[in-house]
Amino acid sequence: ERLASSYLKVTEEAASSRQLIRYCVDPDWLPYEAIREGEHVGISSDYIRYIESHSNFKFSLVPTTSWSETLNFLQTGRCELTPMLNKTATREQFLHFSHVYFHSPNVLVSLKEQPFLQGFENIGSRTLAVPKGYRLAEYIQHYYPKVKIIEVGSEPAGLEAVLDKRADLFVGSMFSVNAYIQQTGFNHLKIAGWGGPEDELRMGVSLGHEALLPILNQVLDDVDELERIRIYQKWNNITVIDETNYLLIYQVIVGTLLVVFLLATRTFFISRYNRRLTDKNEQLEALRLRLEHTNAELEFLSTHDPLTKLYNRHYFNRQFVHEHRSEISSEGAICLVMLDIDFFKEINDTLGHAVGDNILMELSGVLQHCVRETDVVARWGGEEFVILCHQTSIDLVKTLCQRIAAAIKDYRFSGNVQLTCSFGIAKLVNNEPMQSCFERADKALYQAKALGRNQICVDEFNT
Numbered sequence: 234e235r236l237a238s239s240y241l242k243v244t245e246e247a248a249s250s251r252q253l254i255r256y257c258v259d260p261d262w263l264p265y266e267a268i269r270e271g272e273h274v275g276i277s278s279d280y281i282r283y284i285e286s287h288s289n290f291k292f293s294l295v296p297t298t299s300w301s302e303t304l305n306f307l308q309t310g311r312c313e314l315t316p317m318l319n320k321t322a323t324r325e326q327f328l329h330f331s332h333v334y335f336h337s338p339n340v341l342v343s344l345k346e347q348p349f350l351q352g353f354e355n356i357g358s359r360t361l362a363v364p365k366g367y368r369l370a371e372y373i374q375h376y377y378p379k380v381k382i383i384e385v386g387s388e389p390a391g392l393e394a395v396l397d398k399r400a401d402l403f404v405g406s407m408f409s410v411n412a413y414i415q416q417t418g419f420n421h422l423k424i425a426g427w428g429g430p431e432d433e434l435r436m437g438v439s440l441g442h443e444a445l446l447p448i449l450n451q452v453l454d455d456v457d458e459l460e461r462i463r464i465y466q467k468w469n470n471i472t473v474i475d476e477t478n479y480l481l482i483y484q485v486i487v488g489t490l491l492v493v494f495l496l497a498t499r500t501f502f503i504s505r506y507n508r509r510l511t512d513k514n515e516q517l518e519a520l521r522l523r524l525e526h527t528n529a530e531l532e533f534l535s536t537h538d539p540l541t542k543l544y545n546r547h548y549f550n551r552q553f554v555h556e557h558r559s560e561i562s563s564e565g566a567i568c569l570v571m572l573d574i575d576f577f578k579e580i581n582d583t584l585g586h587a588v589g590d591n592i593l594m595e596l597s598g599v600l601q602h603c604v605r606e607t608d609v610v611a612r613w614g615g616e617e618f619v620i621l622c623h624q625t626s627i628d629l630v631k632t633l634c635q636r637i638a639a640a641i642k643d644y645r646f647s648g649n650v651q652l653t654c655s656f657g658i659a660k661l662v663n664n665e666p667m668q669s670c671f672e673r674a675d676k677a678l679y680q681a682k683a684l685g686r687n688q689i690c691v692d693e694f695n696t
C-alpha cells in the first residue's frame with residue numbers, strides 16, 4: 234500500500250516543474266535517520282529539506298522496513314537516492330557518492346562490568362554485534378577476519394543483543410548509541426572503546442542518476458556552519474548533561490551561600506571582638522587619665538603646702554638647699570630672705586586659729602604679688618616664709634623687702650589685723666653651700682626680731 238501511494242506521488246510530481254527524486258532511508262538509525270509514523274526524521278531529514286529549499290529537487294520518501302531493504306531498493310531502482318551512508322567498495326558497485334557532509338565516530342559498547350578495549354584488535358574471543366549491511370560489517374570482515382560477528386537488523390537490535398548477553402560487544406555510531414541509551418534508560422551499558430575509523434557520511438545516488446551529484450554537492454558544500462550546528466543539536470538532545478548542570482549550579486549556589494555565611498559569621502565575631510576591644514581601650518584610657526590626675530595631685534601635695542599652696546619646706550630643701558649651687562654671674566647673685574610674722578601667737582590666741590589660717594593665706598598672696606616671676610616663695614613652717622631671689626643684689630632684695638613690708642601694712646587682713654613682719658637677708662657667696670647661706674639669713678632674721686621686729690636686717694657677712 235505504501236509503495237503504491239508513493240508511486241502515485243511520483244506521478245503527481247512528474248507533472249510539476251520540479252525534478253522528483255525518490256529516496257530511501259535507514260528506518261531505524263536515530264539520530265541520523267529513521268521512519269516514524271511514515272515520516273522521515275533525523276539529521277538526514279533536515280538536510281533533505283535544506284536541499285529542497287535550495288534547489289529544483291522535490292524528494293519523495295519510499296519507505297522501507299530495514300537498511301538491507303533500503304540497499305535492495307537502491308539496487309533494483311525502486312529509489313534513486315539515500316541521504317546518509319558511508320562509502321564502501323561493495324556499495325560503489327551500485328551507487329555514486331556525494332561529498333562527505335557529516336562526520337561521526339564509532340564506538341564499542343559493552344555491559345558495565347566488561348573491561349575497556351583499545352579497538353578491534355583487542356576484542357579477542359568476544360562476540361561483536363554489527364548491523365547487517367552496515368559499512369562496519371564489511372570493514373571488520375575485511376580487516377579483522379578473526380573477529381566473531383553476529384549480524385543484527387539495526388543498531389537498537391545490536392544494543393539489545395549486548396543487554397541480553399547474546400553478544401559481548403556492539404559497534405555503532407556514538408550519536409545513535411547515545412540517543413538510544415537516553416531514550417531507553419539502559420544505563421548499565423557503557424562505551425568500552427573506539428570502534429574503527431569514523432563514519433564519513435554522504436549521499437548515495439543509484440547508477441544512472443549521477444547527474445544529480447553536482448547540484449547535491451554544491452548545495453551540501455554551501456550549508457553554513459550555523460545550520461550544520463543547528464541540525465546536529467536538534468537531533469542530539471543530551472538531557473543527562475542538563476541535569477548534571479542543574480546539580481552543578483545547585484552545588485555552586487550552596488557552596489557560595491556557605492562561604493558567604495562563614496564570612497558573615499567571621500565578620501560578626503570580629504566586629505564584636507573589636508567593639509569589646511574598643512570599650513576596654515576606652516576604659517584603660519579613662520583609668521590612665523585618672524592615674525595621671527592622681528599622680529599630679531600627689532606630686533602637688535608632696536611639693537606644696539596645703540594651706541597656702543606655696544612650695545613647702547621639703548620641696549625647697551630638695552630643689553635649692555641640698556643642691557650645692559652658687560650661681561654668681563656678672564649680672565647678679567642669689568639672695569635668700571627669711572620672713573616671720575610678728576606676734577602671730579597673739580593673733581591666734583585672741584582671734585582664733587581659723588583667722589590665723591586666713592591671715593597666713595592672705596600673706597602668701599601678698600608675697601607672691603610682690604616678688605618677680607623668677608623668685609621662689611615657700612612656706613618654711615608655722616608663720617615663717619623664705620624667698621629665693623635669682624640674679625639680684627643685696628640692695629635690690631632690700632628694696633623688695635621694703636615693698637613687701639609696705640604692702641603688708643596697707644593690706645586689710647582677716648579680723649582687721651594690722652600685721653608686721655621681720656626680714657633676714659643673706660647673699661650666697663662664691664662656693665658657699667646653700668645651707669650656710671640659710672643659716673646666715675636666719676641669723677639676720679633673729680637679729681631683726683631682736684631689734685624690736687618689723688625690721689629688715691642683712692647678715693653682717695654681706696654688709
Ligand SMILES: Nc1nc2c(ncn2[C@@H]2O[C@H](COP(=O)(O)OP(=O)(O)OP(=O)(O)O)[C@@H](O)[C@H]2O)c(=O)[nH]1
Pocket residue numbers: 540573574575576577578579581585586587588589590593614615616682686
Ligand atoms: N593659725 C595657725 N597658727 C599657726 C600655724 N603654724 C604655727 N602657728 C602658730 O604660730 C605661733 C608662733 O608663735 P611664736 O613662735 O611664739 O612666735 P610669735 O608669736 O609670732 O612671736 P615672734 O615670732 O617672736 O614675733 C604659734 O602660736 C603657733 O601655734 C598655722 O598653720 N596656723
